[in-house]
Amino acid sequence: MSTITTQDGTQIYYKDWGAGQPVVFSHGWPLSSDSWEAQMLFLASHGYRCIAHDRRGHGRSSQPWHGNEMDTFADDLAELIETLALKDIVLIGFSMGGGEVARYIGRHGTKRLDRAALISAVPPLMLKTAANPGGLPMEKFDEIRQGAIADRSQLYQDIASGPFFGANRPGAKVSQGMIDSFWLQGMQAGHKNTFDCIKAFSETDFTEDLKKFDVPTLIIHGDDDQIVPIGAAALNAAKLVKNATLKIYPGAPHGLANTHKDQLNADLLEFIRF
Template identity: 75%
Template sequence: MATMIMQDGTSIYYKDWGAGQPVVFCHGWPLSSDSWESQMFHLASHGFRCIAHDRRGHGRSSQPWHGNEMDTYADDLATLVEALDLKEIILVGFSTGGGEATRYIGRHGTQRVAKVALVSSVPPLMLKTDTNPDGLPREVFDEIRAGSLKDRSQLYLDIASGPFFGFNRPGTNPSQGMIDSFWMQGMMGGHKNTYDSIKAFSETDFREDLKKFDIPTLVVHGDDDQIVPIVAAGRATARLVPHAKLIVYSGAPHGITDTHKDQLNADLLAFASS
């Protein structure tokens, strides 16, 4: 396996497919780089170099007790980018990975980044606060934490078979393969790491990071996203980044990397090629 050692000794796994302008993918919670395989296969088949890592504590990366928060996630990404000497990157983040990509730009700038795409992503801020009234109540995330401690295997099955892919909506045809893949990726992650990450994706405020976006930005979000509602996320991000292009997938759930992969593949390829 291709791995890289971070400053604190954490081993980060990454995959590196194809050749050409680099596209760097950041995955969601509690998943791994495998969740990007459809997009990576598509873009690598069209002349791009596609790189995706397993965030610390997820997938095949090691499971450190500390550092399971956005600043360290972003610094890990910076270490990978600099070690591979990647330039003119197209940075793509899904859900929690959108937060990671956003915090990377906030902490490390856009010197190595040409474009950024945020897909079903958590910025600007998921948690409801006095200054973020459209966010979700803390009780929502407390329930996820409680489920993780009680039986995280069942929690992942419930999320995947219900709201993540929209399989709880009338008339849907649930894919057991998608459910099983989500569960498998989640269970590969460390218990402490995935637990800590709930706080990271829900409570991190990315509003100041988004103000540092000075490159072409694509925001893609489903308007039936039950995990990261579009009003507090995709639409709010598009307002904070004046030059951002917002694409809304009508009736689409959170997990559009799978449920709407052909549409997303086409949109990402068009954005990368423009």
């Protein structure tokens, strides 16, 4: 397997497909780089080098007890980018991975980047606060934590067969394979790692990170996202990122990298090329 070892000894797995300008992907919770397969196959087939890592604690990477927060995740990403000597990068983050991308830019800047994309991403802040009234109440995240402790496997089944892909909407067509893939990726991840990440993706405020974006940025979000509501996420992020292009997918759920993969692939290719 292709891995790097970070400064604290954590092994980070990554896949590296194709050749050309590098496109680096950051996945969501509780998934792995496998969740980007459709985009990686498509873009690698169109002349790009597609790289995706398993975040620490996820997929085939180590499961350290500590470091399951956004600063460390961003630093791991920076180590991967520097170890592979990547430059002129298109950096793409989905859901929690969008937070990782934002924090990477906040901590490490854009000197190695050509452009960035945030897909169904959590920034600027998921949690409802006085300053963020459109966010979700803490009770929602406490329910996820309780579900993770009680029966993590069933929690992932319920998320995948319900709101993540919009399977709970009338007329939805979500395959059993799609649900099983989500569950499998989740169960590959560490229990402690994924538990800690609930706090990381819900309570981290990326407002100042978004203000540091100075490369062309594409923001894509479904207006029926039941996991990361568009009002507190993409609509606010688009106001904070300079020269952002916002694309809203009508009726799309959170997991649009699967449910709307052809549309997303085409939009990413157009964005990267031009």
